[in-house]
Amino acid sequence: MSGFLQKLKTEVLIDSGPLSTNLARRGYDETGSSSWWVVNHPDVYQDLLKAFLDVGCDIALDASANRLRLKRHGLQDKTREINYKVTKLAREVTPNNRYLVSVLTATDLFLPPIGDTSVDEVYESYVEQVVIAEDVGVDLFRITGSDIEQTGLAVKAVKDNSKLPIVGVFYFNPTPKSFRTMMGIDPTTAARKLEEFGVDVVGTMCGDTSYEETTAVLREMGAACSKYLWAKPNAGTPQLINGKTVHPATPEEMANEAPNWVAAGARVIGGCCGTTPEHIAKVVAVLK
Amino acid sequence: MTELEEIAQNLIEGNENEVGELTQRALAKGINVIEILNKGLLGGMNVVGERFKQAEMFIPEVLLAARAMNAGMNILKPLLLSAGFRNVGSIVLGTVRGDIHEIGKNLVGIMLSGAGFEVIDLGVNVPPQRFIEVVVEKKAQLIGMSALLTVTMPAMKDTIDELKGAGLKTQIKTMIGGATVTQRYADEIGADGYAQDAVSAVSKAKELLNLN
Numbered sequence: 379m380s381g382f383l384q385k386l387k388t389e390v391l392i393d394s395g396p397l398s399t400n401l402a403r404r405g406y407d408e409t410g411s412s413s414w415w416v417v418n419h420p421d422v423y424q425d426l427l428k429a430f431l432d433v434g435c436d437i438a439l440d441a442s443a444n445r446l447r448l449k450r451h452g453l454q455d456k457t458r459e460i461n462y463k464v465t466k467l468a469r470e471v472t473p474n475n476r477y478l479v480s481v482l483t484a485t486d487l488f489l490p491p492i493g494d495t496s497v498d499e500v501y502e503s504y505v506e507q508v509v510i511a512e513d514v515g516v517d518l519f520r521i522t523g524s525d526i527e528q529t530g531l532a533v534k535a536v537k538d539n540s541k542l543p544i545v546g547v548f549y550f551n552p553t554p555k556s557f558r559t560m561m562g563i564d565p566t567t568a569a570r571k572l573e574e575f576g577v578d579v580v581g582t583m584c585g586d587t588s589y590e591e592t593t594a595v596l597r598e599m600g601a602a603c604s605k606y607l608w609a610k611p612n613a614g615t616p617q618l619i620n621g622k623t624v625h626p627a628t629p630e631e632m633a634n635e636a637p638n639w640v641a642a643g644a645r646v647i648g649g650c651c652g653t654t655p656e657h658i659a660k661v662v663a664v665l666k
Numbered sequence: 667m668t669e670l671e672e673i674a675q676n677l678i679e680g681n682e683n684e685v686g687e688l689t690q691r692a693l694a695k696g697i698n699v700i701e702i703l704n705k706g707l708l709g710g711m712n713v714v715g716e717r718f719k720q721a722e723m724f725i726p727e728v729l730l731a732a733r734a735m736n737a738g739m740n741i742l743k744p745l746l747l748s749a750g751f752r753n754v755g756s757i758v759l760g761t762v763r764g765d766i767h768e769i770g771k772n773l774v775g776i777m778l779s780g781a782g783f784e785v786i787d788l789g790v791n792v793p794p795q796r797f798i799e800v801v802v803e804k805k806a807q808l809i810g811m812s813a814l815l816t817v818t819m820p821a822m823k824d825t826i827d828e829l830k831g832a833g834l835k836t837q838i839k840t841m842i843g844g845a846t847v848t849q850r851y852a853d854e855i856g857a858d859g860y861a862q863d864a865v866s867a868v869s870k871a872k873e874l875l876n877l878n
Contacts, residue, residue: 408817409764450766486769492729553721560769562724586845616816616846623816 382477382518383543383578386606386645390665391477393610393648394430394439395658396584399625401426403654408623411451413443417463424471429655431472434662437479437648438472440464440520442511445503446485446495461507465514477518479545480511482532484523500528504535512540520545520608522583524559526571533575545608545646546577549585550595557587557595565595569602581608584650586615589627589635593642600643609636609644613652625652633660640665669697670705673738677710678717680730686737699742699749707738711780715865718773725769732776739779755875756784756806760792762821767814770844773864774810781868794825801838807875810867811857813844822847823855830856839874843867 385391397416402408404422406415416423427439441464445457453460465480472478482504487495508519519542521532529546536544548568550557558564563571565582572580580603582595592611600607614627636647647665649657667675669692676684685707692702714731717723723731757778761771768790775785786804788796797809809829813819822842829835841859842852852860859874861867872878 402817407764408815486767488726488729491733492726555721558721558724560725562726617848618816618819618846618851621820 386579390640390644391436391646392434392658392662392665393437393479393608393646394427394435395649395653395655396651397426397439397441399623399651400439400654402623411443411448411453411460413441413448413460413464414451414453414456416441416467417456417460420463420467423464424467427468428471430658431476433655433659434666435476435648435658437477437518437646438468440468440479440481442481442483442507444483444485445506446487446499447483450486457506458510461510462514465511465516469514469516478516479518479520480507480516482507482519482521482535484525484549485528489525489527497527497531501531501535504532505539508535508539512542516542518543518545520547521577522547522549524549524561524563526561526563526568529572530575533577537576543578544576545579545581546572546575547581547583547608547610550582551586552591557591557598559585565598566602569599569605573603573605578605579608579646580605581610581644581646583608583610583648584612587611588614589631593635593638596639596642596644606645607639607643608646608648609639610648610650612650613654613657616652627652627657629654629657629660632657633664636661636664669695670702670709673702673706674710674713677707677731677734677738678713680727680734682730682734682737685734686741689738689741693741693745699745700751702738703742703746703751707735707742708780708782711735711777715777715780715868719863719865725773728773728776732780735776735780753784754782754877755808755871756786756804757808757810757871758786758788758797758801758804758806759810759812760788760797761790761812761814762818762825763791763793764821765813765815765818766790767812767844770814770864771810771812774812774843774861774867777864777868778810778871781872783871794821794828797825798828798832798834802834807839808871809838809840810871811840811842813842813847816846819844819847819851822857826856841867841870841874
């Protein structure tokens with residue numbers, strides 16, 4: 379469905395929660411590739427996707443996978459199969475008035491001189507994903523990561539193969555010197571570079587930032603660029619309590635802070651690790 | 667700036683070639699091998715560690731500095747033994763079973779090498795038995811375990827339980843770390859130490875081996 383960017387002019391849109399922690403509550407053991415698990419448990423994925431749509435999400439939960447990441451699980455030869463399957467599964471249950479996003483995730487590898495993954499390898503891995511997503515039919519791309527250069531390659535991969543809107547989100551952590559990605563990028567630099575690259579929406583997700591810290595990151599990004607913002611924070615830092623993973627932030631806490639994200643310039647609100655349909659439902663109630 | 671200060675400064679800046687050349691030059695000038703190691707290379711790496719901890723340097727710069735360190739180390743290594751250098755200790759390092767995250771572990775390895783430890787890095791997804799096998803085989807004193815996910819942390823407990831089972835718990839010290847790991851968890855599972863970051867890992871490792 380077209381008009382995603384148009385919609386942002388007048389509305390706040392709601393993004394889904396994350397794949398991993400929600401699948402974990404439904405049988406995925408969090409080791410191994412979540413995308414491959416989705417291929418082998420299509421019903422669970424589609425039910426989860428629908429659960430988010432049912433509480434009011436405008437943007438559906440994606441399960442795409444990058445070849446270079448799949449390689450770490452020995453699954454690189456299944457890259458095309460996985461991406462076609464998961465995108466079709468999402469397409470099947472997402473109505474026309476909601477948006478399908480295809481996510482180009484961080485490779486978690488380093489380019490030279492630090493690492494030995496080449497620029498071409500990274501670029502091609504993203505092109506592969508974009509081409510498949512375009513073939514099946516999605517509405518926008520979201521690029522995630524910590525590394526400016528690789529994000530730039532992902533943006534290029536999209537622009538070379540698609541005309542769809544592009545969202546760029548970074549993971550930030552609080553440090554003694556305000557916020558930084560793992561690679562040392564602060565929100566101002568991230569926002570500026572993303573705008574330079576030609577991204578349409580800029581944002582923050584995951585990382586170790588609390589709900590309040592997310593507001594601070596958004597304000598900094600908003601001050602540094604002229605784009606709408608995307609907020610997708612974790613539900614707190616996970617803890618292992620009695621053998622179970624607990625994300626401490628509650629739906630009420632998320633709903634409480636969400637208006638501040640909007641005030642800071644966020645036009646898309648979603649959640650990452652630990653965010654359940656219940657969290658999103660409370661946010662929708664407050665914002666809509 | 668002295669030769670050794672120049673080495674340190676170039677290491678901090680990640681200038682791999684310069685560190686190599688300057689190390690050669692220092693040797694040619696007759697400067698003591700251990701001095702070059704401690705004041706030049708480790709001198710630089712310690713500054714990098716502190717700056718990383720203070721969020722003044724980040725992963726890319728640290729990794730570049732590590733490469734520069736290796737450039738110098740490769741030149742010094744053949745000469746160190748005869749100069750009387752001994753490793754301060756040996757540690758078997760790995761990301762636990764089920765977990766494939768490694769950046770944090772790699773940084774810890776770099777810092778520990780920089781501090782004079784022999785680091786045996788088993789990589790990722792390391793089962794408990796493997797930690798034990800290698801620590802015994804290599805006669806190491808420490809096991810260092812990393813996990814990024816809460817769901818893989820229990821493998822840390824399994825490794826410590828295996829150590830107990832093998833009667834090695836008092837002989838071999840264990841330390842753990844990772845984004846979701848805490849001191850409380852370390853106490854709960856009987857780990858000897860917990861470190862929050864790569865720099866703290868060095869002091870903790872030294873403490874566990876009574877080197878401070």
